[in-house]
Every structure is written in C-alpha cells, then in structure tokens.
Amino acid sequence: MRITKAQRVEGTVRVPGDKSISHRAVMLGALAEGKTTIRGFLPGADCLSTIECFRRMGVTIEREGDLVTVYGKGWYGLEEPRQRLDVGNSGTTIRLMTGIIATQPFHAVLEGDESIAKRPMRRVVGPLREMGAKIDGRQNGEYTPLAIRGGKLHGISYRSPVASAQVKSAILLAGLQAEGTTSVEEPYLSRDHTERMLQAFGIDVQRAGNRVSVSGGQTLRGREIVVPGDISSAAFLIAAVMMVPGSSLVIEQVGINPTRSGIIDVVRAMGGHVEIVNERLVNEEPVADLHVAHAELRGTVIEGELIPRLIDEIPVIAVMAAVAQGRTIIRDAQELKVKETDRIATVASQLAKFGAKVTPTDDGMIIEGGAALVGAEIDSMGDHRIGMAMAIAGLAAEGETTIANAEAINVSFPGFANLLRQITR
Numbered sequence: 056m057r058i059t060k061a062q063r064v065e066g067t068v069r070v071p072g073d074k075s076i077s078h079r080a081v082m083l084g085a086l087a088e089g090k091t092t093i094r095g096f097l098p099g100a101d102c103l104s105t106i107e108c109f110r111r112m113g114v115t116i117e118r119e120g121d122l123v124t125v126y127g128k129g130w131y132g133l134e135e136p137r138q139r140l141d142v143g144n145s146g147t148t149i150r151l152m153t154g155i156i157a158t159q160p161f162h163a164v165l166e167g168d169e170s171i172a173k174r175p176m177r178r179v180v181g182p183l184r185e186m187g188a189k190i191d192g193r194q195n196g197e198y199t200p201l202a203i204r205g206g207k208l209h210g211i212s213y214r215s216p217v218a219s220a221q222v223k224s225a226i227l228l229a230g231l232q233a234e235g236t237t238s239v240e241e242p243y244l245s246r247d248h249t250e251r252m253l254q255a256f257g258i259d260v261q262r263a264g265n266r267v268s269v270s271g272g273q274t275l276r277g278r279e280i281v282v283p284g285d286i287s288s289a290a291f292l293i294a295a296v297m298m299v300p301g302s303s304l305v306i307e308q309v310g311i312n313p314t315r316s317g318i319i320d321v322v323r324a325m326g327g328h329v330e331i332v333n334e335r336l337v338n339e340e341p342v343a344d345l346h347v348a349h350a351e352l353r354g355t356v357i358e359g360e361l362i363p364r365l366i367d368e369i370p371v372i373a374v375m376a377a378v379a380q381g382r383t384i385i386r387d388a389q390e391l392k393v394k395e396t397d398r399i400a401t402v403a404s405q406l407a408k409f410g411a412k413v414t415p416t417d418d419g420m421i422i423e424g425g426a427a428l429v430g431a432e433i434d435s436m437g438d439h440r441i442g443m444a445m446a447i448a449g450l451a452a453e454g455e456t457t458i459a460n461a462e463a464i465n466v467s468f469p470g471f472a473n474l475l476r477q478i479t480r
C-alpha cells in the first residue's frame with residue numbers, strides 16, 4: 056500500500072460493521088433456537104473465521120456480502136468437528152469459542168495463525184477449568200492448540216485480574232449452560248457487547264457496576280440483528296481528519312457504546328471536534344452519526360478506566376499524538392503487549408521511522424509531539440491496526456509512505472485503502 060501526503064480529507068462515509076458485534080451475532084445465532092438474520096455484518100477475515108468454525112460444527116450459515124443468515128439449532132445442536140477449528144488471526148473467536156465448546160458433549164481442537172500461537176489463553180482456560188472444563192494446550196493451557204473435552208460445568212464467581220471482554224464473555228457463555236449462577240467481576244468495565252446481545256436474544260443478565268451474572272439453563276431465541284459501523288474503524292478516519300488541516304468528515308451509523316467510545320473523549324480532550332448527531336438505540340446498542348472537523352491537537356494523558364474503552368485505538372492515538380503540540384502519556388495499557396503484535400513495541404518502532412519521538416514504557420508509551428513526519432517504509436508486522444495507523448500517519452508525512460504486509464488490514468477493515476482514496480484530495 057502506498058500513501059502520499061493529503062491536502063484535504065472530506066466527504067460522507069460509512070465504515071464496515073463492528074467486529075466485536077459481528078462475531079457475537081454469529082455465535083449467539085448459532086446457539087439460538089431458530090433463524091437469526093444479521094445485517095451490516097463485517098465480512099473481514101476474523102469474522103469469516105468465526106462463520107467457518109460454526110459451519111464445521113454443523114451449523115448452516117449463508118452469507119451474501121454483509122447479510123448473514125444463521126440457522127440456529129439450539130445450544131446443543133452443534134456437532135463434534137471432524138477437523139481442527141481454525142480461528143485464523145482472531146483472538147475473539149478462539150477465546151469466546153473456548154467458553155462455548157467447554158459446555159458441549161464433545162471434543163474439539165482450536166488453533167490459529169502464528170500471532171494466535173503467541174497470545175495468552177490461560178486467562179480463559181484457568182477460570183473455565185475452575186468451572187470443571189477439561190482443556191489442554193501448550194505450557195499447561197497457556198498457548199494453542201487448545202484441546203477441549205466439553206462437559207458438565209458448575210457456576211463460579213470469578214474476579215478477573217484484567218479488564219478483558221474476551222475473558223468475561225468466555226466465562227459468561229460457559230455460565231449459560233453451567234449449574235447455578237456464574238458471575239464475573241473486572242477491575243474496569245470492558246466492552247459489554249456480549250451482555251447487551253445476550254439480552255437481545257432473551258437472556259436474563261444481571262449487572263451491577265463491574266460485575267455481571269447469568270444463571271445456567273437459559274434458552275436463546277433467534278432474531279434479527281443490525282450491526283452498527285465499527286468505532287474502531289471510524290477511529291482511523293477521525294484521525295485522518297485531525298492529521299490534515301482544513302479537513303472535515305461525516306461518518307454515519309457508528310456504534311458509540313460507552314465501553315468503546317473512549318476515542319471520542321480523547322480526541323476532544325486533545326482539542327479535536329467530534330459532534331455526535333442523531334443518536335439512537337439499535338438492538339440495545341447506541342448508534343450515531345459523527346461529524347468530525349480538524350483542529351490543532353494538544354498532548355494528553357490516557358490512563359485507568361479509559362484504557363479498556365479505547366485499547367484498540369491506541370496505535371492511531373499515538374499517530375495523532377506525534378503531531379500534537381506537547382507530550383502525550385499513555386499508561387496502564389500493558390494489555391497492548393498481548394494483542395496481534397506487541398503494540399507498544401510495534402507502534403514505537405514503526406512510528407519512529409516517520410521521525411516521531413516515541414518512548415516505549417512497561418505499560419504504555421510517551422510521545423513528544425510536534426514532529427514533522429517524513430514518508431517511511433513501514434511493515435504492518437501482520438497487525439491490521441498497525442497497518443492502518445501507519446497509513447494515517449502517511450497522510451501527514453512529506454513524500455511517500457509504503458506499507459508492507461498491508462493485506463493484514465482485511466482482518467477488520469476490508470476496503471480501507473479504497474475508502475481512504477475516496478475521502479482524500
């Protein structure tokens with residue numbers, strides 16, 4: 056992918072469907088009684104991996120573009136897969152499916168690509184074992200392949216050391232078929248799409264602060280789901296506006312769930328203009344149009360409860376911070392180390408190639424703003440968010456920027472390069 060300096064970013068656009076919600080719609084649809092129709096589904100590589108895994112467990116799923124129909128056969132309608140289930144690059148797929156398969160009366164082996172093989176799994180394997188699940192993997196269940204022998208589980212009350220929606224969701228999904236009540240409490244609230252969608256499928260979910268509980272033996276009912284645009288994808292376009300003076304953009308139908316909307320708070324704190332227009336609720340999820348206008352940015356501090364609300368946006372926030380006035384400090388973000396790449400290291404190494412001043416720390420990074428960026432030869436390192444964040448940096452850099460391994464972007468944002476071309480002058 057080649058990017059040159061942009062004169063202006065403008066237009067009215069939509070971004071592809073939310074990745075987290077698309078995964079969950081397929082999973083809950085497959086486990087529900089009856090048909091589920093999903094509109095606005097994200098046809099990115101990660102969500103296609105989820106579809107393929109459920110097909111291999113005997114679920115009929117049809118797809119035409121972003122319209123998906125799942126013919127659910129109920130929780131125990133899944134079949135034992137004959138082959139390993141391949142989750143590709145998707146952490147969400149493997150962690151949530153581990154919770155689901157732990158309840159099934161069969162055996163399955165889950166694995167993914169090189170990046171998945173390095174990501175920690177004991178964070179879900181540990182609590183699921185406490186519920187009675189039999190799961191094994193390399194290094195006592197820390198790494199893939201994961202071999203799961205599902206069976207009867209009992210509810211637990213789990214206090215998670217990390218604010219992770221994947222950990223919370225895996226336990227809650229297992230809890231839906233466990234004996235008694237299952238609760239998860241987390242240090243900060245992570246994205247709550249699972250909770251909201253379970254409610255949309257007719258499940259009784261009890262929530263109080265950072266604690267959520269479900270009781271076992273409930274039935275999901277198939278339904279229609281409309282997936283909003285992914286705010287994590289919109290974040291790259293918001294940043295594009297902030298990188299190029301004189302720019303403005305309307306992004307329609309974006310999910311603005313408060314557990315995901317930290318990017319809006321941070322851009323505003325840095326001095327950028329983001330107006331939320333036409334807010335409405337679709338399948339329990341808040342959706343709005345975003346009117347974004349350029350402003351000179353200033354540095355900020357990002358930490359604490361804000362981190363899980365923008366964890367996937369930190370690479371592109373670092374890009375904005377590089378051109379902002381003053382210093383930006385990001386802390387409490389050690390989770391970045393266990394994403395598709397170590398995103399503290401990859402952001403620092405790739406952004407430095409543009410001439411930005413980034414110092415990696417143990418739990419985040421410090422960025423000295425005000426850099427005049429110069430075009431660079433970038434490597435996405437197979438991480439979709441690194442590829443896109445660096446493409447946005449390229450819009451403000453003198454000369455040409457190239458992104459190697461740019462195909463990784465298809466994981467979450469198919470059509471990214473075309474959309475960027477469409478809105479840049």
Ligand code: SPQ
Nearest residue numbers: 075144145146147218219220221222367394395
């Ligand atoms: O699915 P995957 O590979 O983990 O994707 C990422 C991403 O950048 O797209 C993280 F690398 O998003 C996660 C997110 O960081 C998706 C997710 C979810 O849908 O539940 C939750 C977050 O991860 P976690 O570990 O905090 O639960």
